[in-house]
Amino acid sequence: MGDASKAQLLEGLTRVCARAGLDVPHGLNRLTGGATMESWHFFSGESGFVLRRAPSLEFMEGRPFGHDVESAVIRAAGVAGVTAPRVMAELEPDDGIGSGFIMQELPGTPNPKEILEFAGGDALLKDAARDLARIHSLKPGDVPEAVPVMDYREAIAELRAQFEEAGGDRPIIALGLKWMEDNCPEPCDPALIHGDYRMGNLLAEPGKLTGVLDWELAHFGDPHEDLAFGCMAVWRFHRYDRPALGLGSLEDYFAAYEAESGRTVDQERFRYWLIHRTVWWALGCLRMAKIWRSGEDRMLERVVISRRTSEQELDLLMLLEEDAPEEERAERVSLPAVPIHAGEATDGELAIAVYDWLGTVKDRFEGHDKFQYAVARNALGMISRYNEAAIPAFENAPLAQRILGGEAGLSDPGLLSELREAILATIMQDVPKYPALEVARQKWTQQT
Structure with missing residues (x-):
C-alpha cells in the first residue's frame, strides 16, 4: 500500500472528501493493475469514486509535473469534449496520504481482453479517433506551463543515456536508437499529446468509449506519437491482426482521425513514432x-x-x-532446442x-x-x-x-x-x- 495503510488512506480520504463536499468515504478497495500509480475505488454515499495516488512521495521526484498539473490537464481535456473523468479534488500534504487526486467513477471496463471482444469495434475505433483528435486540439496556454514540449532530438539522447545506464548491451535496442538518430523528423506545430493513449487506459462499453485515463505522460509534441503508441503490437494484446488499437484497420483509424481533426496522417512520421515508442517502452x-x-x-x-x-x-x-x-530478410533461422533433463x-x-x-x-x-x-x-x-x-x-x-x-x-x-x-x-x-x-x-x- 505504499507509505500508508488502508486505515490511514480512509482517514486522509475523509479529509479530501469533506473538502470536495462529499460524504464520508467507505468501501475502499485497491483496483488491479497499475504499474506506475495506484488506483483505489471507494464510495461516497451511493456514488463511486477513484483515488489515483503515487505509491510513495519519493516516486514523484524527477517527474516533469505533479498530480495538480495532471488533474488540470484532465479538466482541460473535458472542456475540449474528451471523454475524461471529472476530477473532484487533489490531495494536499496535510491529508497525510501522499500525492494524487480523486475523480468520479466512470462506467465501462478498462480490461483490454473484454473490450477487444466487444461487438461494435468499428464504432469504438471512431470514438477513440474522435477523442484523440480533441486532445490534439489543445495548445500551449490551454493547460499549465509545467506541461513540457518535447524536443525530439533531446528525447532520443535521453533514451540513449537510459540505454547506456542499463548496460548498453542490447543490439536490437541499439539498432532502434541508431535508426531514430538517422530518421528523426523535423518538429511540427506542437499539440497536446496524451502520451499513453492505448488499450488499458481506455474505458469502454460495447460500441462506446466511456473514458480516457492516466494522463501522467501528457506533453506537447507530434500527434503521430499518440496515433502510433496505441497501435504498437503489445497494446493490441490478443488481437495482433487488428493493427489499430486492436480494434480495426489503420486505414479506418486514420480516416476517422483525419475527419475529426482536419489533419492528414503522414505514414512516414507514423512509422518513426511507432519505432520511437517501441524503443521507449523497451527501455521503460x-x-x-x-x-x-x-x-x-x-x-x-x-x-x-x-x-x-x-x-x-x-x-x-x-x-x-x-x-x-x-537477401537478408529471405534467410530462415532455427528455433532453439528444448533441453532434456535427467537426475x-x-x-x-x-x-x-x-x-x-x-x-x-x-x-x-x-x-x-x-x-x-x-x-x-x-x-x-x-x-x-x-x-x-x-x-x-x-x-x-x-x-x-x-x-x-x-x-x-x-x-x-x-x-x-x-x-x-x-x-x-x-x-x-x-x-x-x-x-x-x-x-x-x-x-x-x-x-x-
Whole structure:
C-alpha cells in the first residue's frame, strides 16, 4: 500500500472528501493493475469514486509535473469534449496520504481482453479517433506551463543515456536508437499529446468509449506519437491482426482521425513514432528492474515487466528489418532446442512445482492480491523456462556499441539472422504466449 495503510488512506480520504463536499468515504478497495500509480475505488454515499495516488512521495521526484498539473490537464481535456473523468479534488500534504487526486467513477471496463471482444469495434475505433483528435486540439496556454514540449532530438539522447545506464548491451535496442538518430523528423506545430493513449487506459462499453485515463505522460509534441503508441503490437494484446488499437484497420483509424481533426496522417512520421515508442517502452521495461532494486518500489509486477523487454525487442526487429536487404530478410533461422533433463530436479522444475501448487490455491485470493497472484505465476513460468545457453547474442555490448557507432547494421551479412535467433530464444523463455511470437516464427523459420 505504499507509505500508508488502508486505515490511514480512509482517514486522509475523509479529509479530501469533506473538502470536495462529499460524504464520508467507505468501501475502499485497491483496483488491479497499475504499474506506475495506484488506483483505489471507494464510495461516497451511493456514488463511486477513484483515488489515483503515487505509491510513495519519493516516486514523484524527477517527474516533469505533479498530480495538480495532471488533474488540470484532465479538466482541460473535458472542456475540449474528451471523454475524461471529472476530477473532484487533489490531495494536499496535510491529508497525510501522499500525492494524487480523486475523480468520479466512470462506467465501462478498462480490461483490454473484454473490450477487444466487444461487438461494435468499428464504432469504438471512431470514438477513440474522435477523442484523440480533441486532445490534439489543445495548445500551449490551454493547460499549465509545467506541461513540457518535447524536443525530439533531446528525447532520443535521453533514451540513449537510459540505454547506456542499463548496460548498453542490447543490439536490437541499439539498432532502434541508431535508426531514430538517422530518421528523426523535423518538429511540427506542437499539440497536446496524451502520451499513453492505448488499450488499458481506455474505458469502454460495447460500441462506446466511456473514458480516457492516466494522463501522467501528457506533453506537447507530434500527434503521430499518440496515433502510433496505441497501435504498437503489445497494446493490441490478443488481437495482433487488428493493427489499430486492436480494434480495426489503420486505414479506418486514420480516416476517422483525419475527419475529426482536419489533419492528414503522414505514414512516414507514423512509422518513426511507432519505432520511437517501441524503443521507449523497451527501455521503460528495463528500468523497472532498476526501480525494484533501488527499493523505491518493490512491487512484484516491476521485476516481471522488466523481463518483458523482449516483447518490444521482437516487435522492434520486425519493424526495422523492413529496411534490411532482401537477401537478408529471405534467410530462415532455427528455433532453439528444448533441453532434456535427467537426475535431480532442476531450478526450472522446482519453479514449475511451485507454479502448479499456486494453481490449487487460486480461489484464496481476491482483489489486488489476485492480480499479484497471477504476476507471481508469470514470474515462476519465466524461471522455469530459463536456458542461458539458448541466448547466443542477446546481450552483446560490443555489437551494440558498433551498431550505435554506425560500424554495424542490418545490411551486414548474417546479422539479421543472428538477432532473429537470439530474440526468438529469449522471448520463448520470457513470454511464450506473446501473440507476435507466432507471427515471427512463421515469418522467420521453416515452420509452416
